[in-house]
Amino acid sequence: MIKLSGIEKVYRTSSIETLALDNINVDIQKGEFVSIMGPSGCGKSTLLNIMGLLDEPSKGEVIINDRQLKGYKDKELARIRNQEIGFIFQSFHLINDLSVLDNVEIPLLYRPGSGSNRRELAKEALEKVGLSNRMKHFPTQLSGGQKQRVAIARAIVGRPSLILADEPTGNLDSNMGNEILNILLQLNQEGSTIIMVTHDENMAKRTNRLIRLFDGRQVS
Numbered sequence: 001m002i003k004l005s006g007i008e009k010v011y012r013t014s015s016i017e018t019l020a021l022d023n024i025n026v027d028i029q030k031g032e033f034v035s036i037m038g039p040s041g042c043g044k045s046t047l048l049n050i051m052g053l054l055d056e057p058s059k060g061e062v063i064i065n066d067r068q069l070k071g072y073k074d075k076e077l078a079r080i081r082n083q084e085i086g087f088i089f090q091s092f093h094l095i096n097d098l099s100v101l102d103n104v105e106i107p108l109l110y111r112p113g114s115g116s117n118r119r120e121l122a123k124e125a126l127e128k129v130g131l132s133n134r135m136k137h138f139p140t141q142l143s144g145g146q147k148q149r150v151a152i153a154r155a156i157v158g159r160p161s162l163i164l165a166d167e168p169t170g171n172l173d174s175n176m177g178n179e180i181l182n183i184l185l186q187l188n189q190e191g192s193t194i195i196m197v198t199h200d201e202n203m204a205k206r207t208n209r210l211i212r213l214f215d216g217r218q219v220s
Contacts, residue, residue: 001162001193002028002051007060009046009216020046021057022216028195030161033188035204036197038213044197045166047213051195052085052164053077065161082110086155086192090167092147094139094154100126101135104153111158125153129183145176152183156192163187165196169203181206 007024010017021043028034036044049055050062053069062069065084069077086107094103104122126132129149139147148168155163165184169177181203188194196207204210212220 001030001032001065002026002195003061003063004050004057005061005063007047007050007057007062009043009050009055010058020216021050024060024213024218026211026218028193030193031188031191032209033185033194033207034196034209034211035207036195036211036213037199037201037204042213043216044213048164048166048195048197052087053081078110082107083158084160084162086158086160086163088148088151088155088163088165088168090170092139092151092171094147094150096139098138099135100131100137100139100142100150103139103150104157106154107158121157122153125157126150128156128187129153143176144172145179148172148176148180149183152180152187156187161191161193163192163194165194167197167199169198169200177203 004024004026007021009021010019024047036047038044046055050057064080101119101122104125105118108118108121123132123135126135129152131146131149131153134142134146139150142150168184169180172180184194184196185206198204210220211218
């Protein structure tokens with residue numbers, strides 16, 4: 001599903017050059033649940049952003065679903081992100097002025113389809129994460145764990161084949177964190193490929209495979 005070859009990412013300013021990733025080689029198969037671990041600043045989120053087509057490598061090759069993406073236009077990359085990739089972030093990124101149901105519908109606004117169909121897909125996604133009784137609530141009325149479940153519902157509403165999760169349990173206590181991980185494990189069992197950045201060794205051990213980074217380099 002994902003193949004990264006010789007990935008390098010350099011950030012440059014007028015006075016300094018920072019090597020964020022150095023010679024990363026990753027091959028992730030369909031249906032895997034892979035964790036990425038490493039100390040803060042080691043390049044975990046940068047790597048996830050390259051996998052999610054939110055950032056481009058300075059060097060190297062990115063292949064997703066058998067497509068070599070070098071040279072793709074922004075509009076083509078945006079379509080792939082919207083239709084094939086679901087994103088889950090540590091800080092939820094919900095819109096407080098919108099209801100839970102409306103928040104979940106957001107990715108579908110960029111696809112053809114009727115409003116009634118969008119609403120049904122959003123309801124289905126919320127039922128999957130156990131929040132069918134909170135559809136009319138607003139994010140400010142939810143706990144942290146509930147907000148993250150809404151964020152997961154938003155990530156899966158378009159039925160993506162790939163889910164990228166950046167510290168999805170980082171702002172939650174251990175009980176809520178385990179609840180969120182159990183949802184991700186269930187989605188993986190149902191066929192989703194999941195890549196998760198985490199600082200939690202216990203969470204990582206419950207996934208299929210672990211990639212470790214240190215100072216921008218892949219160490220295992």
